Amino acid sequence: MEKLISKRFNIQSVPESYVLPQELRPGKLVVPLCKTIPVVDLGGGDGHDQTEIIQQILKASQEFGFFQVINHGVSVKTIGDMLSVAKEFFEMPVEDIATLYSDNLKQICRVCTSIDYDKEEVHYWKDSLRHLCHPVEEYMHLWPQKPTRYREVAGTYSVEVRKLGLRLLGLLGEGLGLEPGYFGNELSKGELLLINNYPPCPDPSLTLGLPKHSDPNLITLLLQGDVYGLQVFKDGQWIGIEPLPNAFVVNLGHQLQIISNGMLRSAEHRVVTNSSVARTTVATFIYPSDECIIEPAQPLVKAHGPPLYRAFQYKEFKINYSAKFSEPEAQLAPFKLQS
Ligand SMILES: O=C(O)CCC(=O)C(=O)O
Numbered sequence: 570m571e572k573l574i575s576k577r578f579n580i581q582s583v584p585e586s587y588v589l590p591q592e593l594r595p596g597k598l599v600v601p602l603c604k605t606i607p608v609v610d611l612g613g614g615d616g617h618d619q620t621e622i623i624q625q626i627l628k629a630s631q632e633f634g635f636f637q638v639i640n641h642g643v644s645v646k647t648i649g650d651m652l653s654v655a656k657e658f659f660e661m662p663v664e665d666i667a668t669l670y671s672d673n674l675k676q677i678c679r680v681c682t683s684i685d686y687d688k689e690e691v692h693y694w695k696d697s698l699r700h701l702c703h704p705v706e707e708y709m710h711l712w713p714q715k716p717t718r719y720r721e722v723a724g725t726y727s728v729e730v731r732k733l734g735l736r737l738l739g740l741l742g743e744g745l746g747l748e749p750g751y752f753g754n755e756l757s758k759g760e761l762l763l764i765n766n767y768p769p770c771p772d773p774s775l776t777l778g779l780p781k782h783s784d785p786n787l788i789t790l791l792l793q794g795d796v797y798g799l800q801v802f803k804d805g806q807w808i809g810i811e812p813l814p815n816a817f818v819v820n821l822g823h824q825l826q827i828i829s830n831g832m833l834r835s836a837e838h839r840v841v842t843n844s845s846v847a848r849t850t851v852a853t854f855i856y857p858s859d860e861c862i863i864e865p866a867q868p869l870v871k872a873h874g875p876p877l878y879r880a881f882q883y884k885e886f887k888i889n890y891s892a893k894f895s896e897p898e899a900q901l902a903p904f905k906l907q908s
């Protein structure tokens with residue numbers, strides 16, 4: 570499977586098709602690790618009561634669109650198992666991985682590489698395994714059979730992370746003043762698990778694992794393991810997100826920006842590569858059903874002025890998103906109302 574970047578032997582230099590044009594290269598690779606992106610303790614055992622937690626995640630979602638959570642209820646074992654099975658998957662012989670390779674976007678479980686390999690001009694330094702995972706019983710039989718414990722581990726993980734995702738959505742909803750359960754319906758029906766594998770790169774200054782983008786969905790929960798690579802664009806600068814053991818990095822997708830009528834933001838982020846170790850991350854995307862109508866929440870429009878976005882079906886957003894992966898503003902433009 571010659572397209573997969575993880576499985577190329579003995580890469581001494583960056584192949585030309587992976588070298589970004591000068592203006593899109595990462596530039597300074599070592600950016601300040603951001604101590605200001607909040608780390609929210611969801612444990613509540615040491616004075617962090619619910620109101621305080623809500624204020625913290627609301628503020629972080631307004632300012633950064635990013636925060637990390639600890640004491641979040643997903644067990645250390647579940648996290649450890651998921652990260653190790655994700656690594657094991659990409660360490661398997663190429664034959665075992667290649668059987669799952671597909672460029673068909675509709676395939677429920679598939680291995681893919683870069684973003685849109687056959688259409689893009691320059692490729693990105695990552696391979697992925699992606700599959701739907703809610704409800705687990707509906708999709709599990711389509712997941713990888715190797716490593717042998719994959720299905721069991723990813724099944725437990727998907728259920729626990731979904732619970733955390735819905736809890737965070739509940740807290741955000743409460744903070745925004747929306748009725749309980751506002752996000753707990755068609756808006757959060759879908760769940761996609763994406764394992765990203767960024768192999769060591771001989772010259773990280775020439776490439777990216779992922780270019781600048783905002784996620785299309787509602788909310789994303791990311792395990793980034795212990796290898797640095799994720800950066801957030803804030804006030805015209807890239808800042809690094811520090812890997813913290815067993816923490817989840819949480820970021821808001823475009824849909825939360827729209828539903829909150831711009832009160833919360835979906836932040837632009839990217840992934841840089843490194844030359845020494847493979848970086849394996851596990852992202853869970855919670856997203857609306859295709860038919861779900863997305864629009865700024867009525868209570869927010871009533872309280873804070875005119876809607877900034879028109880109503881649309883989520884599937885309409887998805888079509889526009891892929892065509893403009895690295896242009897978050899252009900992705901939102903067709904849905905913006907003139908104010
Ligand atoms: O792997 C990471 O650190 C981030 C991945 C990401 O942003 C994405 O898959 O949308």
Ligand SMILES: [Fe+2]
Pocket residue numbers: 782783784838
């Ligand atoms: Fe992302």
